Amino acid sequence: MPYLVLAIAFIVSAALSAVAYFVVETPYNPALLMLATLIACTSIIALFLSRILDRQYKLRDQLLLKNEQQRLLIAHSSSALLLLDDKLNIEFINTHHASFQKMKTSNYSEASLTKIWQDNIPEETRLHVEQAIFDKREWRGELRFGRSQNNEYLATTITPILDERGQLSRVAIRAEDISEHKAIEDRLFIRENxxxxxxxxxxxxxxxxxxxxxxxxxxxxxxxxxxxxxxxxxxxxxxxxxxxxxxxxxxxxxxxxxxxxxxxxxxxxxxxxxxxxxxxxxxxxxxxxxxxxxxxxxxxxxxxxxxxxxxxxxxxxxxxxxxxxxxxxxxxxxxxxxxxxxxxxxxxxxxxxxxGMSSETELRLEMENQLRHAIDRNELNLYFQPVIHLQSNTLRGVEVLLRWQNANLNNPGPDQFIPVAEQSGLIVGIGKWVLENACKQIVSWSKSGLPQLTVAINISAKQFTDGDIVENVRYALQQSGLPAAQLELEITEGLLINDTPEIRDTFAQLKNLGVHLSLDDFGTGYASLSYLKRYPFDTLKIDRSFVHDIDSCNDSVTLTNAIIAMGHSFNMTVIAEGVENLNQRRILRERHCDMIQGFLYSPPLPAEQFVSWATRYAEMQRTQHV
Missing domain, CATH: 3.30.70.270 (Reverse transcriptase/Diguanylate cyclase domain)
Structure with missing residues (x-):
C-alpha cells in the first residue's frame, strides 16, 4: 500500500511537472521548474494520501477491535448463540459454549436444526418450534435434551429474521443452560410438596x-x-x-x-x-x-x-x-x-x-391463631395470688397466674387456652414471656418498698422437652436482677413420667442456678415416692381437690396429713392450695402445713391491685393479731 501511494503521487507529480515544462512560460530554467514542481506535488499528494491512508488504518483497527470484542463477548456469553440460513443450516455458532455439549453433535457446520435436535428433543416440542419458524414468529420456551432421567434444559429464544420482501432470511437462536436451576426448582418443589x-x-x-x-x-x-x-x-x-x-x-x-x-x-x-x-x-x-x-x-x-x-x-x-x-x-x-x-x-x-362437630375444632383453631399474636398485641396479663406463711401469718410470696384478654374470644380462661398453647407449642414462647415479666415485677415491687417475695411460676412439660428452660431462666434472672433464691418453678407430675437422663440433667442445672423447684398438684397425677427421692424438689404443693372438703371429710384430712408428713420427711416446704375458710386454715395449721394460698386471703389480682392488697394486709398485721 505505501508503494501504491508513492506511485500515484509520482505519476500525478510528473504530469504536473510536464505541464510546467512544456506549457507554462517562465523566466526560470524550465528543467529546474519541472523538478521543483515534481518534488512539491509529490510531497503534497503523498502527504494528503498518507493522511487518508492513516485514517483508513485507524478505522480498520477500530473495526478489528470491535470484532475482537464482539468475538470475546459472544465466546464468553452466558447464552449459546446460533445463526441459521433459510434452510436451517448453521452459519455461525459460538462453538466453545458449554451449552452446545448438550446437543451431542460434532460437526456444527454441516448440521441442521432438525439434525441436532431430532434425537434429543421430544417430537411435540420440535413440531412447535418448526411451526413457529414457518409462521415467521418468535418462539420462547424450555428445551429438554435427552430422554433419560438426567435431562438437560436450555431456556431458548428462536427469532426468524426477514428480508426486505418479508421472506425468511435467517434464524437467530439464543439458548441458556438452566439445568441447575431446574434441579433446584425440582428440589424446592419436593420440599414444598x-x-x-x-x-x-x-x-x-x-x-x-x-x-x-x-x-x-x-x-x-x-x-x-x-x-x-x-x-x-x-x-x-x-x-x-x-x-x-x-x-x-x-x-x-x-x-x-x-x-x-x-x-x-x-x-x-x-x-x-x-x-x-x-x-x-x-x-x-x-x-x-x-x-x-x-x-x-x-x-x-x-x-x-x-x-x-x-x-x-x-x-x-x-x-x-x-x-x-x-x-x-x-x-x-x-x-x-x-x-x-x-x-x-x-x-x-x-x-x-x-x-356441629366442627364448632369445637374451629374454635380451637381460631384460639390458636389469636394466641400466636397475643404477646405482640399486649393481650397477656400476669395475675398474682398471695402465699401466706401459716404460723406467722405473713406474706411470703406470690404465685403467678396467666390471663388472656381477647375480646374476640370472650377472654378465654387458662383452662381453655393453656391446653391449646401446649398442643401447638406456643407455650414455649409464652412461658419465656411469663418468666421474664414476672421476675421484673418482683424486682420492681422490692424497689418500691414491698417485702422481698418469692415468685412461683408454672412451667409446662413442653418447656422442658421443646424449649431451653435453663437458658430462659438464666436470662430472666440476669435481665431482671432477681436473686435466684426468690424464683420458684412449679412443675406438674405429668413431666415425671418421662424419667429420662436429659430431664434429670435439666433439674440439676436449674438447681445449680440457685432457683427453687416445686412439685405442683401433688396426689392427682403420676408421681410416686421414688420421684420425690430422685428429683431435688424444695416445695410440695397439696392440690386443692384435697383441701376443699378437708373441713367435712375425714379421708381428706387423713390424706392431707400424710402428704404434709411425707413432704417434711423429705425436708420440703408444704403449701396447700385452695384454702377458702378459717376452718380449713385451722386444720392445716394443726397439721403443721407451712404455707397456704386461696380465696380466704385473696383471689389472683393484677399487679396494681396486688400492691394495694399487700399494703392493706401489712397494715392489718401491724394493728391486730389474727
Missing part, C-alpha cells in the same frame, strides 16, 4: 389435590370421601422414648397405609402424626367404612423398634363431598373434627362428620 421423613405428599399438596378433586367432580355431579387419620398417644411415646423412635413409627405407619390404599387414592402426610386419604369417587360409604376398619387394624399391629414393642391405635374421621363441605379447607377441617370426635370417645375408632 412432600414430607421429608415419609416421602408422602404434605398438607400443601393435599389442599391442591382436594381442589383438583372438587373441580373434577363438580362437572359430573359426583362426590368423594375424605379420611383423616391421627395416631393416638404418640406424644407420650415421644416423651418417653424420644423423637427418633417416633420418626420410625411414622415411617412404618406410612408403609402400612400405602399397602392399604389403591393407586388411584391419594395418601398424604399432613405433619406429625396426621395422615389424609382422598378416596376416588367410585368408593361408596360402605367401602370407606371397610377401609377405615382396615386402617385401624394396621395401626393396632405392634411396632418393634429398638427392641421395644410399641402398641398404638388411631382415631379416624371421615367426611363427604359435597354433603359436608364445598371447598378444600372446610372439608379438611370437618374431617379433622370427625377425627377429634372419635378421639374424645376413647380413640381406636372411626367417626363420620355430623353437623
Amino acid at each position: 412432600y414430607n421429608v421423613l415419609t416421602g408422602l405428599p404434605n398438607r400443601h399438596f393435599a389442599l391442591r389435590a382436594l381442589h383438583t378433586s372438587i373441580h373434577d367432580q363438580s362437572d359430573i355431579d359426583k362426590g368423594f370421601i375424605l379420611i383423616h387419620i391421627d395416631l393416638d398417644r404418640i406424644r407420650f411415646i415421644n416423651d418417653s422414648l424420644g423423637h427418633q423412635v417416633v420418626d420410625k413409627i411414622f415411617i412404618e405407619t406410612t408403609e402400612r397405609l400405602r399397602r392399604s390404599v389403591s393407586d388411584d387414592q391419594v395418601l398424604t402426610h399432613l405433619g406429625a402424626d396426621e395422615f389424609l386419604i382422598i378416596l376416588n369417587p367410585e368408593c361408596c360409604t360402605n367401602e370407606a367404612e371397610i377401609l377405615a376398619e382396615t386402617l385401624l387394624d394396621r395401626c393396632r399391629e405392634p411396632f418393634y423398634i429398638n427392641h421395644n414393642e410399641i402398641n398404638l391405635s388411631a382415631s379416624i374421621g371421615l367426611c363427604k363431598y359435597p354433603e359436608d363441605g364445598s371447598d378444600a379447607p372446610l372439608l379438611m377441617r370437618r374431617a379433622e373434627a370427625a377425627m377429634f370426635s372419635a378421639k374424645e370417645k376413647g380413640g381406636d375408632r372411626f367417626s363420620f362428620y355430623e353437623e
